[in-house]
Amino acid sequence: MTTALRVEGLTKRFAGMIANDDVNFDLLPGEIHCLFGENGAGKSTLSSCIFGFYRPDRGQIFVSGEPVHVGSPIDAIRHGIGMVHQHFVLVPEFTVLENIIVGTQRSGIGLKAADARKKLSRICESYGIVVDLDAYVWQLPVGRQQWVEILKALYLDARILILDEPTAVLTPGESRILFNIIGEMCARGLSIILITHKLAEVMQSNRVTVLRKGRVVATLKTSETSPDELVRLMVGRDVSFSVAKPALAPGEEVLAVEGLTARGHWGETVLNNISFSVARHEILGIAGVAGNGQKELFEVLCGVRKPDAGAIRLRGEDVAGLTPRALMDRGVGHIPDDRFREGLVPEFSIAENLVLGWQRSPKYRTGLMMDRRAIADLARDMIAQYQIAARDETVAAGKLSGGNAQKVIIAREFLHASGLILANQPTRGLDVGVIEYVQRQLLKKRGEGFAIVLASEELSDLFSLADRIAVMFKGEIMGIVDPRTTTIAEVGVLMAGGREGGRS
Amino acid sequence: MSQLFHEAIIISILASTLRIMTPLLFSSMGELVIQRSGIWNMGVEGTMLTGAFAAYLVATLSGSLWLAVIAAVLAGILMGAIIAFMTAVLRVDHFIAGLGLNLLAGGFTLYWFQSYIRGRAQPTFSGFEDVDIPLLSDIPFIGPILFSQRALTYLALLAVPAIWFLLYRSRHGLELRCLGENPKALDVKGLSVTARQFAAVTFGSAMTGLGGGFLMLGFSDRFLADFTAGRGWIVVVALIAGNWKPKGVFIAVAAFALLEALATHLQVLGAKVPHQLLLSLPYIASIGLLMGLRLRPGQPARLGVPYTRE
Numbered sequence: 001m002t003t004a005l006r007v008e009g010l011t012k013r014f015a016g017m018i019a020n021d022d023v024n025f026d027l028l029p030g031e032i033h034c035l036f037g038e039n040g041a042g043k044s045t046l047s048s049c050i051f052g053f054y055r056p057d058r059g060q061i062f063v064s065g066e067p068v069h070v071g072s073p074i075d076a077i078r079h080g081i082g083m084v085h086q087h088f089v090l091v092p093e094f095t096v097l098e099n100i101i102v103g104t105q106r107s108g109i110g111l112k113a114a115d116a117r118k119k120l121s122r123i124c125e126s127y128g129i130v131v132d133l134d135a136y137v138w139q140l141p142v143g144r145q146q147w148v149e150i151l152k153a154l155y156l157d158a159r160i161l162i163l164d165e166p167t168a169v170l171t172p173g174e175s176r177i178l179f180n181i182i183g184e185m186c187a188r189g190l191s192i193i194l195i196t197h198k199l200a201e202v203m204q205s206n207r208v209t210v211l212r213k214g215r216v217v218a219t220l221k222t223s224e225t226s227p228d229e230l231v232r233l234m235v236g237r238d239v240s241f242s243v244a245k246p247a248l249a250p251g252e253e254v255l256a257v258e259g260l261t262a263r264g265h266w267g268e269t270v271l272n273n274i275s276f277s278v279a280r281h282e283i284l285g286i287a288g289v290a291g292n293g294q295k296e297l298f299e300v301l302c303g304v305r306k307p308d309a310g311a312i313r314l315r316g317e318d319v320a321g322l323t324p325r326a327l328m329d330r331g332v333g334h335i336p337d338d339r340f341r342e343g344l345v346p347e348f349s350i351a352e353n354l355v356l357g358w359q360r361s362p363k364y365r366t367g368l369m370m371d372r373r374a375i376a377d378l379a380r381d382m383i384a385q386y387q388i389a390a391r392d393e394t395v396a397a398g399k400l401s402g403g404n405a406q407k408v409i410i411a412r413e414f415l416h417a418s419g420l421i422l423a424n425q426p427t428r429g430l431d432v433g434v435i436e437y438v439q440r441q442l443l444k445k446r447g448e449g450f451a452i453v454l455a456s457e458e459l460s461d462l463f464s465l466a467d468r469i470a471v472m473f474k475g476e477i478m479g480i481v482d483p484r485t486t487t488i489a490e491v492g493v494l495m496a497g498g499r500e501g502g503r504s
Numbered sequence: 505m506s507q508l509f510h511e512a513i514i515i516s517i518l519a520s521t522l523r524i525m526t527p528l529l530f531s532s533m534g535e536l537v538i539q540r541s542g543i544w545n546m547g548v549e550g551t552m553l554t555g556a557f558a559a560y561l562v563a564t565l566s567g568s569l570w571l572a573v574i575a576a577v578l579a580g581i582l583m584g585a586i587i588a589f590m591t592a593v594l595r596v597d598h599f600i601a602g603l604g605l606n607l608l609a610g611g612f613t614l615y616w617f618q619s620y621i622r623g624r625a626q627p628t629f630s631g632f633e634d635v636d637i638p639l640l641s642d643i644p645f646i647g648p649i650l651f652s653q654r655a656l657t658y659l660a661l662l663a664v665p666a667i668w669f670l671l672y673r674s675r676h677g678l679e680l681r682c683l684g685e686n687p688k689a690l691d692v693k694g695l696s697v698t699a700r701q702f703a704a705v706t707f708g709s710a711m712t713g714l715g716g717g718f719l720m721l722g723f724s725d726r727f728l729a730d731f732t733a734g735r736g737w738i739v740v741v742a743l744i745a746g747n748w749k750p751k752g753v754f755i756a757v758a759a760f761a762l763l764e765a766l767a768t769h770l771q772v773l774g775a776k777v778p779h780q781l782l783l784s785l786p787y788i789a790s791i792g793l794l795m796g797l798r799l800r801p802g803q804p805a806r807l808g809v810p811y812t813r814e
Contacts, residue, residue, distance in 0.1 A: 051692075052694070053692075053813060072694050073691065073692050073693060073694040074693070074694020074695070075694070076694070077693065077694055083692065085692070089686065089688045089689045089692050090686065090689060091681075091682055091685040091686045091689055092685070092805070093681075093685050093805070094678075094681075094682070094685070098678060099689070101678075102678050102679060102682045102689065102690065102693070103679055103682065103689070103690045103693035103694075103695045104693060105675045108675065109674045109675065109676070110673060110674060110675070111673065111674065111675050111678060112675075156693075
């Protein structure tokens with residue numbers, strides 16, 4: 001049987017760093033082939049080379065058995081290769097139709113929209129995709145925007161489709177629909193390369209290729225492997241999946257939020273009547289698809305955004321509207337979701353970042369000057385204690401990997417906070433080993449008596465860590481559930497805007 | 505004052521508004537094309553100045569105004585190519601590229617001008633005459649305002665719907681707007697972002713150069729240092745005020761031109777306000793506008809952000 005696509009001996013270097021090392025890969029017609037690996041394992045580099053976005057240093061690509069040269073995406077498109085990027089490449093101000101046809105018409109002056117419309121309605125109809133071609137993309141929910149990306153590829157007659165982390169922004173329900181359509185595509189002879197780090201999705205594929213540090217570790221039939229084996233191959237050692245969460249009775253209430261409402265830049269409501277409480281020894285999970293108010297909630301709780309109504313009580317004291325400084329002084333620690341923008345100053349050293357926000361503390365200064373020795377000593381302690389992989393404390397934080405940068409933030413917040421930790425997506429984009437580490441650290445703080453608010457887009461994260469899970473949708477809490485008596489599917493319904501107990 | 509006198513003044517104000525608009529329209533429509541492609545070109549002032557100087561040089565050397573117009577356009581293309589090379593190819597910060605170009609244009613035109621006129625009286629030329637459109641120019645009131653203008657004024661007015669058509673009805677316009685909103689969306693379809701931005705900047709700068717050329721050939725008979733006197737910056741403000749839409753930019757340019765026309769006429773009528781203050785009206789208005797327009801919903805999302813694949 002001829003392969004739909006074959007890659008032989010592909011090597012790609014970036015500034016001396018090897019991203020793909022002698023990679024061999026093949027894709028059969030009609031199969032779903034997963035690329036599985038940690039961040040930086042070379043999945044995205046490999047797919048970008050296949051799509052012509054990067055030029056490999058060595059190696060040959062074959063399409064339907066014929067050697068081809070893919071020097072730019074236009075070559076890839078000509079050979080029937082399409083790609084759905086992890087971060088959608090759409091123009092929000094364009095309509096769906098405009099997004100699909102832009103750059104595809106190579107002659108004439110006027111737009112030939114009518115022909116495109118006909119072809120697209122045919123494609124939509126045959127796959128059962130419902131999308132309004134004249135809607136502006138900014139009006140569409142994220143799940144629908146994914147259809148637009150897929151239609152872009154199908155409109156260009158793709159026979160090979162690369163999907164890069166396609167469910168990162170989808171609810172469980174939307175993911176299911178996506179996989180139904182992927183199945184339908186395969187049935188029609190399209191071949192799919194699926195890049196993912198979610199095991200549940202890997203298990204739906206026909207074959208899986210595991211990458212580690214740019215090399216292919218193994219290519220396996222999915223039916224003949226197991227999640228445990230795949231993770232072992234990916235990480236190169238055994239990783240325990242579920243962190244053990246000791247049963248702890250919640251202590252006295254630390255944070256109580258009542259009727260919290262906040263408005264955005266344009267006056268729209270971003271938080272609507274939010275109420276919850278967290279106690280000592282308790283982790284409150286916040287579930288929800290990205291962009292449903294989690295970020296705004298954390299901003300209000302840490303004082304960056306002013307609430308319009310409602311009360312926030314910290315150990316009984318109303319702290320709504322206080323400055324971040326005042327909240328830090330009251331023992332609130334904050335791990336923001338955007339590490340390199342809000343969590344750190346990338347140009348500052350690890351040592352400077354570790355005292356950032358606390359530089360006025362007498363511990364870190366002598367008179368008007370910074371006490372550089374005390375700060376450096378502290379930083380060396382923290383680097384050892386949190387196993388931060390860095391040459392020394394003078395390395396710029398921006399040079400660290402995501403996992404090590406997160407450890408710097410965690411070290412700083414855990415060092416200075418007392419009582420309450422606000423953690424927004426603390427494991428997003430991290431490797432399995434670091435995720436496990438961050439989870440252990442949060443549970444350790446829970447054991448010490450902290451109250452923790454933890455938002456995550458990974459439901460598995462919340463189910464293994466949280467004592468209760470509040471589900472957010474469009475700035476509202478749809479329900480607060482007990483993970484011991486709730487299923488992931490039930491939480492998924494709430495994430496999509498359904499109400500607890502089937503009310504709508 | 506008599507009724508007749510009033511009418512004559514109003515006609516004169518409106519007619520000169522249109523004339524003042526002409527160079528601003530060329531330049532702003534050119535700049536609109538450039539900014540819609542994602543390049544925040546700060547070099548409008550320098551490009552207009554260079555266009556004006558090229559027009560002066562060729563007009564006095566050859567005596568042909570139309571050759572002078574062509575020279576202004578070519579000067580604009582040259583300046584555009586420099587800006588495009590810096591911004592689209594080398595991906596230099598757009599503001600720094602534009603500011604550098606303005607400084608270069610200011611110094612270079614003055615140097616060339618002084619070596620050109622050294623040791624002799626400054627050569628002059630006589631600029632464009634009004635072109636009366638038969639029949640239409642005889643319509644009372646409207647005729648002298650609309651149909652007794654310089655030939656290039658008619659062209660500038662036509663440029664507005666032409667640019668609108670280019671942006672919103674042609675495939676090139678769709679690609680152009682895509683560059684400003686999300687250039688990667690073109691890149692993933694295999695089209696060169698750099699080549700298209702280069703083309704947009706050179707085309708737009710040709711129009712900007714033409715604007716500078718008309719400023720010379722339609723208003724003056726000689727070159728002076730800092731001839732454009734901030735009109736390039738007015739164009740930049742007009743784009744923001746016009747929310748990056750052809751119609752909006754047209755209205756903004758018309759408003760600036762009306763203010764300037766009023767200022768010059770009030771001076772003639774002997775208003776008891778220092779005339780420097782009157783002449784600064786458009787600039788005061790533009791600062792007020794910038795303070796009021798903080799939201800800018802129409803601004804292209806990637807305006808001023810150099811594009812790289814990573």
